[in-house]
Amino acid sequence: MSESVKIHVENLTKKYGDLLVLDDISFRIQKGEFVCVVGPTGCGKTTFLNLLSCLIEPTHGRILIDGIPADPKKHDIAFVFQEPSSFPWLTVKGNIGFGMRMKGWPREKREKRENEILKLMGLEKFAESYPGQLSVSTEQRMVIGRAFAMHPDLLLMDEPYGQMDVKMRFYLEDEVIRLWKETGTTVIFITHNIEEAIYLAQKVLILTNKPAKIKEQLSIDLPHPRNVSDAEFIRMRKYVTEQIKWW
């Protein structure tokens, strides 16, 4: 059991000066698990991901990936940011290969993988286009493809669909599930949207108001693809909503 634990988070605490944002958070994530984190606005969700990706240092506590302290140089971590993050001067193909180039992958291996992802995402005909020529949803698909490209140990997604309309959102949710299944990546996905969390996650972490603690860890055993009008689905959604009323 314990050898399939991918991520260990122990007593994670973050203060900005005197402002306590994350208060002693501990949990584990299994290899290949899809975890959603829900929490109120400004409770510290982005801070939490920035810690996991080592963009900022924790005040206390530590994060282990495969038993080793998380380090972007050793681990393959990918991050889909809350705001647009494509490189406008690189083609779609160049964007997808960006992480592999930063990691110094040999050219052949990189190109093979770029083509795989292009095919997987149905982006082949856009391979030589630039992000500015794409629609918003296609651009976001490219960003997600880039994140999955190098089989990351850990994929962090910070409200990636926050600004999208419902239709595009459903479409991209299915897309992320499909990629996750094909690649077996461990995913932490942050969202405001309870329905989205229940639709995607195997495990939901509910955070409290700032300073954020874990209020509850909820397992969802429903098989994918899920049906939003399924009785069990609705029960779960109501339950989480109930928990959140405490905010």
Add this chain to the structure above:
Amino acid sequence: MKKEKFLHRRRFLLASLLTVILFIAVWAFVVETGLVSTRYLPAPAQVLKTFVQKLSDPKPEGSTLGANILSSLKVASVGFLLAAVLGISLGLFMGWYPPVEKFVKPVFEIIRPIPPVAWIPITIMLFGIGFKAKVFIIFFGGFIPCVINAYTGIQLTSRTLIQVARTYGAGSWKIFWAVGVPSSVQMIFAGVRIALGVSWTTLVAAEMLAADSGLGYMILMGRQFARPDIIVLGMLIIGGIGALLSVVLMRIEQRMEHWRMKR
């Protein structure tokens, strides 16, 4: 779509051509009617004649037109290229590495407001009036805008894009090349365009004060020999080459930034 663009281009070209013709017509009119004496302003035809003659005749100031152009271009290009290479590098490092910024910026802020022409006297004292002196003056003219624009450009690099690179484990130097430099290209080009203009302008000033050949020198001598046709010819050639260089620069920019054009 394509056709529309083509038509638009043609109309644009036609308009430009008309303006030039109008300009020459007004010029000819002013001279022919005696509104301005040909002692001060030569007729367009006279300038054309001088142009053809100057192609092979070094008189009155000592060099053929071609030799003058070459001399000016040589000085301008050496000064300008030095300014671009050193200025862009310094600007980029200043904008990327805070220690460099802290160290260099105060000195730079003092040098910055000094107009390039103000460097001329000290330059003559240091280097005389030769090639080196002129290159030095032009260098200063072009250097400043290159530094400022590269510095501002790289500071505007999106934080999110830097973070993307950081999560992939890239170090500062790698991110500098992969994210910082490409995202400042547009600003750098704007700086280089200004630098090119300043270099060309300063060149003439430098040659007027200290030179024995070149377009600026030719103009100056035109005045001494009371040959307004030579002055106007020199001015037109300077303007023409300046415009040509800026077109070349624009083409290079379009090449490097072709993703901007595709929208």
